[in-house]
Amino acid sequence: MVNVPTALTERNFFTKLHTFFSVFSYLDPQQNETCQMHIVIIGNGIAGITAARHIRKRSDHQITVISGETDHFFSRTALMYIYMGHQRFEDTKPYEDWFWEKNRIELLRGVVEKVDTKTKKLHFLSKREMAYDKLILACGSKSNKFGWPGQDLDGVQGLYNYQDLEAMEYSSSGLQQALIVGGGLIGIEMAEMFHSRHIPVTMLVREKSFWKIVLPLEESAMINRHILENGIDLRLETEMKEIWGEKDGRVKMVLTTKGEKIHCGFVGLTVGVSPNIEFLRFGEIELEKGILVNEYLETNVPDVYAIGDCAQLREPKPGRRPIEAVWYTGRMMGETVAHTVCGTNTSYDPGIWFNSAKFFDIEYQVYGTVLANPPEDHASIYWEHPAGRMSIRIVYDKNDGAVIGFNLMGVRYRHEVCEKWLRERTHVEEVLQNLGIANFDPEFYKEYEGEVIKIYNQQTGNNLLLKKKRGLSRALEFLKN
């Protein structure tokens, strides 16, 4: 159904010639400073590709990007749309295939088995070797498996890479019932995928409510309702205990912690991801859960960097996690490391937290800090549409009234406007009175900012009014000041 071009296994003649001549640059160490380096990036996801693009923008170094997954960069977040028939694999590639040659970014399909940091060489599964001057590890994640009995049966898998999608497609023909373990973003995506093909889905969620570790109570309840109204069999506070298989090795049934037996031909493991770093074990590079890096994204080994899902910050910024397997942080790290690699030491600063997702038909955006279990001094204003598919939450600090977070369901807010309020710790009342300029919904959409203010007024006995409505001119005026 989906076509991936055949692998690029050999670099072209010109490149070989180039590598040959670049050897001579080592003879003169001074020349080496200014001369071309060979920068090798392992992983062609958003982090690795962003790094490659920005290194090319800023330098003339030789760049090689290695991937065992696909020949070309594609958007991992769009895998579900291929399965659902919204897009073809071709459509998920952010750059046309000629882009790489034009920008002199060499793409190599292959699997690195071992990194020898002493000789600065990569050893491939195919027994091939490659020398590097600087190495950027952007090797991403793999789906978690927690040692369940039967977890390696056919039809038991996560959804992270392209091969997972192929496996899912393969398992889908004739599938009568799918089961998904885990109440997170990938889990609900998988549910939507099967739902699009009218394959019945059961979801096992450990918590009392969907994504309860991240979403506040009301939003989590909204998504619960939405999952149910889409006909998904959602089972809360239930975990998987064992997976039983057929004689031919395919999955047959799942046993839950509540003792239920659920017949299913597919089990989706969506209980998070962890760094894909097995091939670095027993090497010089210091690892913990991920590849340990400092603020410059440097590992303990000189000339080796790590970015994206696989990187673990030794000292994350306050309020941030050491590993953030998110598209946006991968992109920021890629850009940051490009500067450092090209000679301008730049420390990684992810800025104010933001993220987004979509749960079936409900879009989700978050800016700043919105906690599932907020501390005492966080107050929040929460408005929800009567139809129950839209909500706005604004979190502020009780002590000084500073706004600290926005949580949106089914409503779109402007990134820059929210960021500016958050960075400047603007008082919640000023934010509320100008809330219209944050609204990013399409034209002719109803604006609900007035309702949010009403709720604040009810909570506090204030009498605030909305001063500014939606509109680009008003937003620009605010941002330019």
Place this chain on the structure above:
Amino acid sequence: MMLKKIGITLFVIALLVFTAMLGLDSYRLSSESIATNSEFHKKEILAQAEAVGMVGKEYTSSFAFISDFKMVLENAQQSLNGQELPDGVSEWDFKIGSWNVKDYTFQTVQNSGEGLVSKNPLLFFLLTFGLGILGGLLYILPNFQSIPGIKNNHVYHRSLTRGLKVGLRGSFLAATVIGVIVFGFFYMNGDLFWPITTAVMALVIIGLVLFYEKQKKNIGDRSASPDLTGWLGVFTGVYLIGFYILLYWSPQYLTPWIVMVSPISEVLSGNPASQWFLYGLLYTVIVIVMGVRMIAKYRHNNYQVVRTLSVMFFQTCIAFILPEILVRLNQPYFDFKNIWPLDYDFFFDWNLNTLMESGSLGIFMLVWGVVLTVIGVPLITYFFGKRWYCSWVCGCGGLAETMGDPFRQLSDKSLKAWKYERWIIHSVLAFAVVMTILVLYTYFTGAYNVLFLNSDTVRTWYGFLIGSAFAGVVGTGFYPLMGNRTWCRFGCPLAAYLGLVQKFKSRFRITVNGGQCISCGNCSTYCEMGIDVRHYAQRGQDVVRSSCVGCGVCAAVCPRGVLRLENAGEDVATRTEDLKVIHIAEGEVRILN
């Protein structure tokens, strides 16, 4: 589900009846059914028909009838041309010109039809239009029951909407271009000049893109991958192409359809239907029924709902009903929303004369048309972008946004396609301007020849090549092959004009929401104009493109709320400068606003 199945079955039955009815009637020539505008012609044609035994003979197919009648006409032509002019009769009235032949054939076939369709036009109207509408609505209305949200499931799994291989698409395109040029040769009565000029222009544009723009390497097209070919889509494309060829150039084979809708035309304008009435009615019905589908699909999105209601209104009331009523009131047929240069015959002598002879209303129409072109287009486009016309008002846009919605993903997003687009659409605009200048020159001076160009042949060729072949055959026939905006993107001279204003002086842009883009590509996939929206979105650059018709679907399908269609006057000149996802500035780290 059951309703949907019944609906699609009824629709298919209606389509089968609609197609089959073209062969149901029989034809019999009689002295009453010969349509001419001169007594001499009628007498001679009748005599010639009797000589070959055609009068009173029953023909079971229009093909046989037309072929015999053509022979009769040729004989009559020869016979009359060989005779002396009677006293006091002009040559025009006496001799049969080649321009008479098409008209006489078309009218006579209509008059000579007898049988099922001619006897029961209303029954057939109910079986085709009625059943088709009913089936379509039964198929569409259940969509209102689903949970509101973007539902593009299985677009690329369906044979009708998945598109076709690059090679096959190229073959279709090449065959159509060659077919049009060869047919153009006969259309221009054997004059080689224009067909050759067109072929040379086509080669020049291909050369420009391949060599001047150096696009040789960029063979990989995004719009198709090797294992995808939707045969149902190919079939639909062929059906539509066939329909347009007959409609424009051989309407005599479509007479049963015209006879069928004639009673409706009589009610509206008091006149029997022409093929244009048939086309207008069909067009309007499709826009309404598929408009309902569009509203069902995007009912959570008010921009889409209001916009769709707008195109439905303009097509039904302003483009279809109002002109018919004007005719009934003895006023000129006039579509108030059609603007030069899309309305390429606005400045033709017959139109100018008609308007100027029609009293104050005619003069108002003339001024209205000129003001819209000269002031309306730039002014409104400055405020709202070209969307005010292309996806809110225009009839071509109306069809593209309703019937064409299932095919929007088939537009080619490659850089190469964009390069072709710019060369082709601006060439058409230049052609339209030159043609109009020549026509006006002739109108004011009476002289037909300027340099080596004859204004009459230029405008005939423009009408054939751009007005019919490009706008109709390719423009709509290629919906399932190259997407629903093929005409608007590559051919429409008004779109080119609006686009220039939008690009250089407009408050409109598509704003990108900070760094929220995940490069998933839904925006690019569903952009009917083939704009690679993602290219802009992922770097946080607001989208300002001359081709953007502001349909708003990119913003609708975006799963992360990244895009918004907006107007603002503060930064017209610098709309595209900020790159919002660059988080690193030289030597330090900061988040740029």
